[in-house]
Amino acid sequence: MVNTLRMLGRTGLDFFQRLGRAHLLLLAVLAGVPPLALRFSLVIRQLHSVGVLSLLIILVSGLFVGMVLGLQGYNTLVDFGAAESLGVVVALSLVRELGPVVTALLFAGRAGSALTAEIGLMKATEQLSAMEMMAVDPVRRVLSPRFLAGFLAMPLLAAIFSAVGVLGGWFVGVGLLGVDDGAYWSQMQAKVDLYDDIWNGVVKSIVFGAVVTWIAIFEGYDAVPTSEGVSRATTRTVVHSALAVLGLDFILTALMFGD
């Protein structure tokens, strides 16, 4: 009994300690972001590994999610004789929810885990220590560019996901199932609001991008510097990112659309 309590207490303290470390790290990382304006080539490199290398999975998943939405939406709507609203259903689902959320989950799996593994390995192979000894702050030199790149790449990826999804839904709905082309687009334009839907979706994806990247670089930087520690950290990145994204999605949705 006492042991259980003690263990609970220790787990709680450990949790708060990690939470504190994560926030302190975030502050240090953010402090390193403004100077990057002078050395944007560092960010370009990271945009490549975070954004460009995630592009393929985002394009393919977006297309398929859009096609599935087209198919499912059509089957439901056609019962109400409202197949013309297919465009609205596809676009709203993508722009408000699936775009930001699915992109963030894929981003965590593709880019987040890679970031954690890379930073964790740099720590395990003493590259970060070596930088410190060369009087280069690894937080500013390694973490800040990666954070900024993740922050910038995520909204773009989510927009690409949604756009490709809308095209996928169009391909299935209009191309295969015979929904009217004009109705698909005009109903969509009538119902999807630039501010309420598109902009809020972009805000969501920016928040998710920042949180996933933050978790990824923190786990990497905080990893136990062994191969086992790095692999554990990578797993944690994916799990924690997924939970954070889904939880935040609920909160953001309630804030944005809950009137």
Next chain:
Amino acid sequence: MNDTPLVRIRDLHFARGDRPIFDGVDIDIRRGSVTAIMGPSGTGKTTLLRLIGGQLRPDRGSIEVDGEPVHRLRGTALYTLRKRMGMLFQNGALLTDMDVYDNIAFPLREHTELSEELIRILVLMKLEAVGLRGARHLMPSELSGGMARRVALARAIALDPMMVMYDEPFTGQDPISMGVLVRLIRTLNDALGLTSIIVSHDIEETRAIADYIYLLSGGRVVAEGTSAELEASDSAWARQFLHGEPDGPVPFHYPAPDYAEDLLAGTEAA
């Protein structure tokens, strides 16, 4: 030339968690010398280098490098001092996303405003010094362990530091690259007027180049002197370490209950 020691450590105490690593260590490193810190694995030799480099802070005691109290420096002052220190990590710690050339150019690009032409000249000079000018376009993953260390050495001297710290430079090297490294450390030290600190447990190689040797054990300096002095020393500890005797002040057995009693104790308690 200044006669005060470059590094002066006094009454150093440091513990990791509950485990004391250093328990009152005094060390002086003379300018221009090659000083070796030796001791069995786990005596905190690497920790000592990190303390000198300011990556760790002592619990008690003082560490002065070139008159600067490392243990009290923070931020910019610490970074300024570090620019004058080079460190060679055990496995080189080369940045894996850059090739050899960029690795050596890294500190120059980070800390100087030199033009790329000048940087190229400096990088090629450092590479020539370690004999790897031809390998400048290889990635770290394509280098052998010995080559990686030589590249790391070139990087460590890129900013022309006053001292270089070597963390286990000889571990896991074949005899040839071991010989190359031994010679490099000595010649670079003398040619560039460096001060070198070597942390190692490879006795032969280290004794061959060290001007002065400290033996550490149990968190204290147990013996010190030149190679010859240690050889002649009557310290049981120095004898055991220098000759690799299995038993002595460092016991062969991990602390355990009495052997006979232990055998007769029946089943193993969980």
Next chain:
Amino acid sequence: MTSRTVEIGVGIFVALGMAALFMLAMKVSNLAAYRTGPSYEVTARFEDVSGLKVRSPVTMAGVRIGRVKAIEFDDEALQAVVTLEIAQRHNRLPRDTSASIYTAGLLGEKYIGLEPGGEEESLRPGDQIRLTQDSMVLEKLLSQFIAKFLEDKRQ
């Protein structure tokens, strides 16, 4: 990988992302409806505007000529005051134009339909449309219908 390929890749990526955002804004959303250009405002009073929203379309003869800018409640008259924003080039609507709230389809969204009157003079900015017809509420309609039906049956 050379820095040139990296930069080209990032360039393509950013361009794609921007194109996607642009497509979402232009092709998917109602951005077009925001750009009304120069416009003028008139008001109309209704007893019931249920279902009407800010930015709902304002049409005449089925063609969109403006949008609802604001919906307020007049505490004195206990009526809804709707501000309509109409494109400047449609500035020759007769003074006695009437406004009705219609539903697009049975369950679709509400919009305001304007019907022209016969006067020579045109509506000026700030004018009020006199003739209005309220939103048709399905429940009200049904209850009226049922009441009438029961009455008929009793006779």
